[in-house]
Amino acid sequence: MLDISLGLRPVEKKKKQPSTSATASASASTAHNSKLLGGNNIHTATDKNGRRISTDDSTRGKQGNTLLDCLDRYTQPEKLGPNEYSCSKCGNTFQEATKQLSIKRIPPVLSIQLKRFEHGTSSTSKIETKIKFPAELDLTPYTSSKRKDADNVYSLFSVVNHQGKMDTGHYTMYAKHRNEAGPKDPRQPPVVFSWIPFMGNAVEFGINPIQFLQTCQKKYGDVFTFKMVGKKVTVLLGADGNQFVFNSKQNLSSAAEAYNDMTKHVFGREVVYDAPHNVFLEQKRFIKAGLNTECFRQHVPMIVDEVTEFFKDFKKPSGTFDAYHTFGSLIICTASRCLMGKEIRAGLDGNVAQLYYDLDQGFQPINFIFSNLPLPSYRRRDEACKKMAELYSSIIQRRKAENDNTNADLLQALMESTYKDGTPVPDKHIAGMMIAVLFGGQHTSATTTAWTLLELAARPDLIRALREEQIQKLGSLKTDLTFDNVKELTLLENCVRETLRLHPPIFQMMRKVIAEKVTFEKTGHDIPKGNFLCAVPGVTQVDPTYFKDPLKYNPMRWVDLDDPVHNMEAGDDADVDYGFGAVGISSKSPFLPFGAGRHRCIGETFGYLQIKTIIATMIRMFDIELEGKGVPKPDYTSMVVVPEKPANIKYTWRE
Numbered sequence: 001m002l003d004i005s006l007g008l009r010p011v012e013k014k015k016k017q018p019s020t021s022a023t024a025s026a027s028a029s030t031a032h033n034s035k036l037l038g039g040n041n042i043h044t045a046t047d048k049n050g051r052r053i054s055t056d057d058s059t060r061g062k063q064g065n066t067l068l069d070c071l072d073r074y075t076q077p078e079k080l081g082p083n084e085y086s087c088s089k090c091g092n093t094f095q096e097a098t099k100q101l102s103i104k105r106i107p108p109v110l111s112i113q114l115k116r117f118e119h120g121t122s123s124t125s126k127i128e129t130k131i132k133f134p135a136e137l138d139l140t141p142y143t144s145s146k147r148k149d150a151d152n153v154y155s156l157f158s159v160v161n162h163q164g165k166m167d168t169g170h171y172t173m174y175a176k177h178r179n180e181a182g183p184k185d186p187r188q189p190p191v192v193f194s195w196i197p198f199m200g201n202a203v204e205f206g207i208n209p210i211q212f213l214q215t216c217q218k219k220y221g222d223v224f225t226f227k228m229v230g231k232k233v234t235v236l237l238g239a240d241g242n243q244f245v246f247n248s249k250q251n252l253s254s255a256a257e258a259y260n261d262m263t264k265h266v267f268g269r270e271v272v273y274d275a276p277h278n279v280f281l282e283q284k285r286f287i288k289a290g291l292n293t294e295c296f297r298q299h300v301p302m303i304v305d306e307v308t309e310f311f312k313d314f315k316k317p318s319g320t321f322d323a324y325h326t327f328g329s330l331i332i333c334t335a336s337r338c339l340m341g342k343e344i345r346a347g348l349d350g351n352v353a354q355l356y357y358d359l360d361q362g363f364q365p366i367n368f369i370f371s372n373l374p375l376p377s378y379r380r381r382d383e384a385c386k387k388m389a390e391l392y393s394s395i396i397q398r399r400k401a402e403n404d405n406t407n408a409d410l411l412q413a414l415m416e417s418t419y420k421d422g423t424p425v426p427d428k429h430i431a432g433m434m435i436a437v438l439f440g441g442q443h444t445s446a447t448t449t450a451w452t453l454l455e456l457a458a459r460p461d462l463i464r465a466l467r468e469e470q471i472q473k474l475g476s477l478k479t480d481l482t483f484d485n486v487k488e489l490t491l492l493e494n495c496v497r498e499t500l501r502l503h504p505p506i507f508q509m510m511r512k513v514i515a516e517k518v519t520f521e522k523t524g525h526d527i528p529k530g531n532f533l534c535a536v537p538g539v540t541q542v543d544p545t546y547f548k549d550p551l552k553y554n555p556m557r558w559v560d561l562d563d564p565v566h567n568m569e570a571g572d573d574a575d576v577d578y579g580f581g582a583v584g585i586s587s588k589s590p591f592l593p594f595g596a597g598r599h600r601c602i603g604e605t606f607g608y609l610q611i612k613t614i615i616a617t618m619i620r621m622f623d624i625e626l627e628g629k630g631v632p633k634p635d636y637t638s639m640v641v642v643p644e645k646p647a648n649i650k651y652t653w654r655e
């Protein structure tokens with residue numbers, strides 16, 4: 001809050017003047033004392049120098065007292081008396097000096113409060129001076145640096161008035177109406193109104209982003225911009241919006257610019273978004289090459305083994321478990337065993353778990369907004385990133401020293417990779433990629449497994465059908481699961497796919513505009529540099545334009561294929577190879593839980609395999625049902641969409 005205590009004297013009443021102020025009505029009414037309302041109050045400065053305004057700006061003079069006059073006066077240099085300032089560099093002698101107040105750091109939301117009451121020796125009165133204020137206020141002349149900056153310009157959005165006398169009265173407020181919050185440039189997408197400029201729509205978005213975006217879509221159409229904690233996010237919904245965001249050229253918009261501030265602290269430097277884009281694509285190719293059929297064949301028995309061991313802790317014949325946390329713990333075991341390597345899996349009971357936890361604390365929504373803060377969790381994150389790199393380096397050195405090269409894990413595959421220019425992949429890069437894979441696959445797979453089992457627990461008919469499928473295709477519920485026979489379980493696959501439609505763990509994907517502007521040809525909107533582009537499969541995947549009865553959990557839609565979406569999945573760009581194999585799906589598809597284009601997920605096959613193997617094993621082991629009334633609602637407060645608590649499942653051991 002910039003608290004301007006001005007002590008203005010009433011000026012003579014003037015005839016009504018035409019005003020350029022957007023809030024002229026406010027000041028022309030009984031709004032003698034006005035307050036511009038804001039949210040975050042950052043800077044406080046008070047100075048009562050009691051001098052009268054002297055301004056040579058004739059226009060302002062004619063219009064009566066304006067807010068700029070007040071600010072001029074507030075920041076006017078003040079000559080100090082002969083004995084008021086002594087200088088330490090001049091032998092502490094008194095010097096002639098002036099004192100002037102200027103603003104060092106301006107707040108995101110400016111709240112100006114005019115002094116309303118005047119206290120004399122014998123009486124107190126209400127100050128009735130009219131102050132005119134502009135719709136736009138440029139604070140540049142009042143800042144210490146005097147540097148022009150777009151951030152120095154404020155738009156008026158609210159005024160609070162006091163009507164009445166000293167000891168009685170009413171406060172009334174004028175606030176900008178939603179319809180007035182249109183864009184300044186008509187070629188830019190409409191801007192969603194928000195009451196709090198800096199925070200923007202962060203609160204509505206944070207509580208239920210899907211609902212918020214659907215409401216905006218009804219009001220503004222498929223393209224609109226909303227503000228969130230100082231960031232401008234342009235949402236492009238629908239199949240065309242998906243295509244625009246996912247197919248955007250690398251010199252126009254960038255995922256690295258959108259994510260790297262956060263990810264570089266967790267994955268480490270020179271990998272993924274911290275590497276030049278062509279190097280990152282090579283790194284993606286290494287990872288994809290390590291996720292091959294030969295390895296998958298070895299992974300399935302490992303996953304079955306991990307699941308069996310994990311549930312040995314469920315000693316009672318029946319009980320309940322929390323779906324998300326249980327699968328969080330289980331997936332870290334299966335993924336570590338298959339991808340991270342036996343050494344990391346063995347360390348999960350000790351130091352590795354702590355390192356993972358510390359890194360995970362650096363991979364929260366808050367880190368997306370504030371990538372670095374002087375807080376213990378940020379320090380622990382940085383420390384864990386360093387230690388994880390050291391740990392991988394020691395494992396790599398040991399494997400090399402002992403010629404231990406028969407491992408079916410991703411670590412081994414990366415150790416054997418070479419950049420196109422012939423350089424072997426440095427240990428540091430391998431460590432970074434391993435951490436990235438852990439984070440890419442861990443929460444996404446854990447929450448998808450949890451949602452799938454929750455949906456199935458609500459549908460005993462589907463569980464029966466899934467067991468029947470195993471009996472028909474595998475011979476019995478006792479046949480060992482293998483890569484080849486798990487592939488045959490198509491109903492199970494469709495259950496996972498339907499879960500990913502209704503509960504995509506990553507429901508939105510971001511890019512940042514790096515060109516001067518990008519133009520969405522379909523609507524002709526220009527999206528300026530610095531805005532985030534946001535594709536939201538979480539909205540298109542429940543849009544009735546593409547899916548019949550979209551909120552119904554219906555795995556059979558992937559067999560019947562009579563939803564409009566099924567004609568849209570294959571498109572010209574499905575065959576494009578950005579350097580890690582064909583992407584396999586058109587970016588115009590409304591069903592994109594694994595993204596599309598150059599940033600498409602490379603863990604999809606492993607993800608399905610892991611989730612299917614876990615569910616196939618569990619329905620052999622347990623009868624399950626929901627503990628609560630229905631499938632829990634989504635909780636959007638983490639990096640992925642998790643089931644709201646309680647998300648308990650009742651289990652009963654089968655024979």
Ligand code: HEM
Pocket residue numbers: 255284287291339436437438440441442444445448504505506509510592593594595596598599600601602603604606607608
């Ligand atoms: C159910 C499981 C999974 C889901 C839903 C999922 C989802 C996604 C999505 C939506 C993206 C695109 C992000 C964007 O465009 O901004 C992505 C990218 C990626 N995912 Fe996955 N993922 C899953 C599992 C995995 C696994 C198991 C791995 C590793 C083995 C993995 C590794 C990656 C990588 C390396 C990228 C590339 C990021 C980029 O190019 O910017 N994911 N994933």
